[in-house]
Amino acid sequence: MNIIVSILIFICASSFVSCDTECPSVNSSFDNRMNTNKLRIMQYNVEWLFLDYSSSSDCPGYGCTWHTESDAQTHFGYVSNIVNTLDPDIVSFCEVEGCDELKVLASTLSETYTPYLKKGTDTGTGQNVGILTKVSPLVSLYRTEDRVNYPIEGSTCEYEGAAGSSGVSKHYITEFNVSSLKVAMIGVHLIAVPTDPVRCAQREAQATVIQNVVSSYVNKGYEIILIGDMNDYDGEVLDVNSNKPISRTLDILKGDGSDYKLTNVAYRINKIERFSEWWDSDNDCDTDSPDDISMIDHVLVTENINKIIYNVFIYHGYNEYCGKWNSDHWPVVIDLKV
Secondary structure (H helix, E strand, C coil): CCHHHHHHHHHHHHCCCCCCCCECCCCCCCECCCCCCEEEEEEEEEEEECCCCECCCCECCCCCCCCCHHHHHHHHHHHHHHHHHHCCCEEEEEEECCHHHHHHHHHCCCCCCEEEECCCCCCCCCCEEEEEECECCCCCCECCCCCEEECCCCCCCCCCCCCEEECCCCEEEEEEEECCEEEEEEEEECCCCCCCHHHHHHHHHHHHHHHHHHHHHHHCCCEEEEEEECCCCCCCCCCCCCCCCCCCHHHHHCCCCCCCCCEEHHHHCCHHHCCCEECCCCCCCCCCCHHHEECCEEEEECHHHHHCEEEEEECCCCCCCCCCCCCCECCEEEEEEC
């Protein structure tokens, strides 16, 4: 029997949380970093990290990239290798099925991590966002169920449909101590397709929901790390192809129209390295096409966090191609001196 399957069966049989549920409870304080003078945080969309079959999305199956359980297990091994290679202290994941996947992933890593995940409401994909961390959060992961009507005032999406409302189906909110700073860390995975007017309008509403969360924390004296797959371009910090957004999503998240200002840490990365996602847009498997890469994964921070960052990079240590086993995203990594 495959070792990953064996671990999964053991965890599901012995855990107090059943498979594919959340693991939100923080009930102890710990710090398992080997070097407590630094903190490495990583954003990683791991592309359908599913080990149990999900009927809502047919994954593993033909509803996702990995068509068989064997394929999913192979992909899982590649993800494990990347996390081991980069050795983050806190890694924020997108496209994870549930807590059991995070537990299995933690069991395959060379360092000691604890998983936390708050289940979202994306019933179409069954995907969630969660973290593995060497440092204990201060509070259990939680969500906001607030919704915002769209199109929002000042929308640039050119949306012509009926009015609607949107919440953020995939996100978490938690808190950490970073040096002497109180930090709210918010992980998000916003609705996809940067160039679609309908999704653009929905994503602006989602961004407004998150802006309200950030504003509340800033008013309480917290620093902010807003991290995730935001599925949109930053019109100020342009990616390798100078993609321009049709939405105001990144501007809203960075504080436009609010009482705070966040900085996209990607300004520290050379422009030719600013790409975090590969998409075979024309289905020709031409991996050399420059149009198939962009930067839609972002880390946005307050100024006091920005001051203690000494290194930022997007890890391009694997190639993207049809039939690859790694994710279709590359990890975004930031190093803080604490």
